[in-house]
Amino acid sequence: MSGSSGLVGSAFCKALESQGGEALRLVRRSPNREAGEFLWNPATKECDLTGIGRLDGVIHLAGKSVADHRWNDANKKELRDSRILGSEILVDELLKLEEKPKVLISASAVGIYGNRGDELLEEGSSKGDDFLSVLCQDWEKATHKAKEGGIRVANARIGLVLSKSGGALKKMLLPFKFGLGGRLGSGKQWMSWITLDDLVRVLFFALETETLEGPFNAVAPNPRTNLQFTKDLGRVLGRPTIFPVPAFMLRLIFGEIADWLLLVSQRVDSKVLRESGFTFDSVELEDGFRKVLAK
Numbered sequence: 001m002s003g004s005s006g007l008v009g010s011a012f013c014k015a016l017e018s019q020g021g022e023a024l025r026l027v028r029r030s031p032n033r034e035a036g037e038f039l040w041n042p043a044t045k046e047c048d049l050t051g052i053g054r055l056d057g058v059i060h061l062a063g064k065s066v067a068d069h070r071w072n073d074a075n076k077k078e079l080r081d082s083r084i085l086g087s088e089i090l091v092d093e094l095l096k097l098e099e100k101p102k103v104l105i106s107a108s109a110v111g112i113y114g115n116r117g118d119e120l121l122e123e124g125s126s127k128g129d130d131f132l133s134v135l136c137q138d139w140e141k142a143t144h145k146a147k148e149g150g151i152r153v154a155n156a157r158i159g160l161v162l163s164k165s166g167g168a169l170k171k172m173l174l175p176f177k178f179g180l181g182g183r184l185g186s187g188k189q190w191m192s193w194i195t196l197d198d199l200v201r202v203l204f205f206a207l208e209t210e211t212l213e214g215p216f217n218a219v220a221p222n223p224r225t226n227l228q229f230t231k232d233l234g235r236v237l238g239r240p241t242i243f244p245v246p247a248f249m250l251r252l253i254f255g256e257i258a259d260w261l262l263l264v265s266q267r268v269d270s271k272v273l274r275e276s277g278f279t280f281d282s283v284e285l286e287d288g289f290r291k292v293l294a295k
């Protein structure tokens, strides 16, 4: 696994290990081989899988956080390199293995569709041409070479992951708990979400489902508009949500990120997962919030 220290990776490893499975981790620091760690670093183009042995599957989640800094040319390059160069070097090393893994599950994001208003987006829908969308397209493409070695490749187009221990929801909780929550911009933008627990289940499902190949949307069945999302969260927390934040203020504070992470509208349908027989534990957002906040 790459990105094993992150929100999704650490939850997946914990679940795998609690079931008696073994997670081997790609790390960017000096690896502890006895603990199943292997060195890789997209920035230095290093990846050393020597002695890794048989792998049932590879989960590739690594990528510099898109939300932690205002975007500029330098960190846009890091956002791209960490994902695209990272995928290229990982795939090259996987193809060199004597015993190749059966499957590579690689992260992608619903950002691939761009800003799409009320349109319902399926895996076959057209893609955007903004920075994040092109990044996701190139990220997915960089994994395709693995197919040449007979590896099944599935690209999880992940939506907003809900957890109280990390990601966007953790950042929202404090203002909402103080009664300072409110819609962002018009509040009409669609948010396609998934609970962290369901995403971990999706990753197991993708590993085990041999017919699942290519891109699939990893989002719960019922996306909500930002206004609905705000009200659902306020209701679950028992707090008012009367402080809207206008779009111009978001742009002033966050720069370009405001348009592409906070105001962007993506109403995404997880058609491939549904048709493959996956069932979500959290189907409605309010129930999802209750489960996530109770953990």
Ligand SMILES: NC(=O)c1ccc[n+]([C@@H]2O[C@H](COP(=O)([O-])OP(=O)(O)OC[C@H]3O[C@@H](n4cnc5c(N)ncnc54)[C@H](OP(=O)(O)O)[C@@H]3O)[C@@H](O)[C@H]2O)c1
Residues within 6 Å of the ligand: 002, 003, 004, 005, 006, 007, 008, 009, 026, 027, 028, 042, 043, 061, 062, 063, 064, 065, 066, 078, 082, 086, 107, 108, 109, 110, 158, 159, 160, 161, 162, 166, 167, 168
């Ligand atoms: N969370 C969401 O809402 C969401 C939504 C859509 C898509 N995704 C995608 O899903 C993946 C996992 O998400 P997450 O929330 O678990 O992300 P995360 O918590 O930010 O973790 C990502 C991991 O990537 C590795 N990483 C960070 N900077 C890196 C760099 N410059 N080069 C190489 N690796 C780097 C780190 O792992 P190590 O330190 O162990 O190397 C980090 O723990 C990410 O690629 C993310 O873009 C997430």
